[in-house]
Amino acid sequence: MKTILYARVSTSDQTAAHQLTQAQAAGFSIDDVVTDEGVSGVSTRLAERPQGRRLFDMLRAGDTLVVRWVDRLGRDYLDVSDTIRDFMRRGVIVRTVINGMVFDGATKDPMLQAVRDSLIAFMAALSQAQAEALKEAQRAGIAHAKAQPDARQKYRGRKPSYERKQFEAVGEMLQLGAGLTEISRATGLSRATIWRMKEHPSSCESALAAWGL
CATH class of the missing domain: 3.40.50.1390 (Resolvase, N-terminal catalytic domain)
Structure with a gap:
């Protein structure tokens, strides 16, 4: 085995x-x-x-x-x-x-099987919901950046201290209920940066889009 x-x-x-x-x-x-x-x-x-x-x-x-x-x-x-x-x-x-x-x-007990199958269904649904929520945040951030007047010429702000793969990994871990300290260790980002991603995901996405990241 x-x-x-x-x-x-x-x-x-x-x-x-x-x-x-x-x-x-x-x-x-x-x-x-x-x-x-x-x-x-x-x-x-x-x-x-x-x-x-x-x-x-x-x-x-x-x-x-x-x-x-x-x-x-x-x-x-x-x-x-x-x-x-x-x-x-x-x-x-x-x-x-x-x-x-x-x-x-x-397990052969029908009640335990029902609990197990319900848990499988819940986790599968949560997995899809996370993906859809992440894509929605991305769309909102990109749309916000494009809607700004003279988006290509205006000041883009400070370049993000994180990469897109880090931003998306943080989003996934937050959906799973991970704490700021745990996410910080896994991604190498500061707790403050992770907090901003948690509270203002669209703004963080906009910053990435503005810099073409």
Whole structure:
């Protein structure tokens, strides 16, 4: 029986190495790492990703699939919930690094199954909601920057001390309920910067857009 970490890496997220470090710090002993790079979790189902297909071929009954959180599997409600249930039917145990969630087919009690399935549905829906909220903040920030008179010639303000991938990673972690100190350690940003992102996401997005970042 193997423990396999699946890492999805996009321009807005952590590296595979970071996700492996997080998993090991949480006590997981990882036998293999499967990574998809530059793949959208919103528009591309897990089974359609190059390494996602490999993952389905690799996992056997009794194996454990580890992901940082369910958003690594996807950002679409139906895709995420169907994927987790498919793995459970195969006898695969799905575990998350964040929150330490465990999904398997061990329980036969209908009430416990109902609770488990409700939790899967909630986490899958939350994953999609986070993606939609992040995109809305981006659209609002870009629209605000473009609406300014003489946007190309006006003073752009101080250049942001953060990159877009940091801004988006902070947004994801805030949605997951992470604290300022935890996010600061993970992203290398100051607590003050993270607080601004939390309280004024559109303004932070506008600053990135003004500088073409």
